[in-house]
Amino acid sequence: MSKNDFLKLQPDHRTVLVKDMTVFNSLRDFLLNSGYVKVYETQRVGEEKTAMATFACRNLIHGDCLAVVYGISASDELAHPQAPFVYGGNDKKPEELLTYVQHLALRTSDIFKLKEYLEKQGAQFLTPVFQEKDSFGPLLQCFTRELFDDEWFFIELVQRDYNPGDIKKKTGEQFANKTVQSLYSMKQEEFREWQSTKRKPKMFEGKPEEVNKKVRDFLGNMEPKDFPKTVPCLKKIFD
Numbered sequence: 633m634s635k636n637d638f639l640k641l642q643p644d645h646r647t648v649l650v651k652d653m654t655v656f657n658s659l660r661d662f663l664l665n666s667g668y669v670k671v672y673e674t675q676r677v678g679e680e681k682t683a684m685a686t687f688a689c690r691n692l693i694h695g696d697c698l699a700v701v702y703g704i705s706a707s708d709e710l711a712h713p714q715a716p717f718v719y720g721g722n723d724k725k726p727e728e729l730l731t732y733v734q735h736l737a738l739r740t741s742d743i744f745k746l747k748e749y750l751e752k753q754g755a756q757f758l759t760p761v762f763q764e765k766d767s768f769g770p771l772l773q774c775f776t777r778e779l780f781d782d783e784w785f786f787i788e789l790v791q792r793d794y795n796p797g798d799i800k801k802k803t804g805e806q807f808a809n810k811t812v813q814s815l816y817s818m819k820q821e822e823f824r825e826w827q828s829t830k831r832k833p834k835m836f837e838g839k840p841e842e843v844n845k846k847v848r849d850f851l852g853n854m855e856p857k858d859f860p861k862t863v864p865c866l867k868k869i870f871d
C-alpha cells in the first residue's frame with residue numbers, strides 16, 4: 633500500500649430522496665425487478681415528530697448499492713429529507729422534482745487519514761467517525777457538512793475492512809442503526825437552524841469558484857472518474 637492510498641476513493645453507495653410514498657414504492661418495485669436485493673428496510677427512523685422511511689438495496693451483478701429515503705414530516709415540522717421538494721434543488725423548482733440525490737458515500741482505505749487530510753484544507757464535518765457494523769461487517773463512517781448553499785447534498789466517507797463486492801450472495805437485514813438514527817437527528821437539527829437563519833455551515837466555505845475547485849480536487853480521486861458526474865448538483869461544477 634502506498635502512502636496516499638487513502639485518497640483513492642471508490643463508490644460505496646448513493647442515497648436518493650423521494651417526494652412521496654408513491655415514488656418510494658415505484659422505485660422499490662423497479663429496483664427489485666432489476667437485479668437489486670433488499671439489504672435493509674424500515675418504516676420509521678428519526679425523532680418523535682419527524683422521521684424517514686428507508687429502503688436499501690444492492691445489485692448482485694455489479695455491486696451498486698442504493699438507499700431510497702422518504703422524509704415523513706409532522707403537521708408543524710418539515711422532515712429534512714423533504715427539503716428539495718419544498719425549496720427546490722438541481723436548478724429545478726420543487727414541483728419539478730420527484731427524486732433528489734442526497735449523498736454519495738465514498739470508500740477509503742483509511743477514514744481517519746482522509747478526514748485529517750480534508751480538515752487541513754478547511755473541510756468541516758457534521759459528525760465524528762461513527763464505528764458500527766452492518767450486514768457485511770465492521771464499518772467506519774463520517775459525514776461532511778453540506779457542499780452547497782442552494783442544494784441539499786453532502787458526502788459520506790466509509791471505511792470497510794473488506795470488499796462488499798466480494799460478498800456476492802450475503803444480503804442480511806442488519807444495518808448501522810445507531811449511525812442512521814444519530815445522523816437523522818443531526819441533519820434535522822442543522823435543517824431547523826437553516827430554516828430560521830437561511831444560512832448553513834458548509835464543507836468548504838469561501839467564494840463559489842474556490843469551493844468548487846476544492847470539491848473537484850477531492851472528487852477527482854474517484855474511481856471510476858466520472859462517477860461524481862452522475863449526481864446533478866456535482867455535474868454542474870465539473871462541466
Ligand SMILES: [Fe+2]
Nearest residue numbers: 645647737788
Ligand atoms: Fe449513507
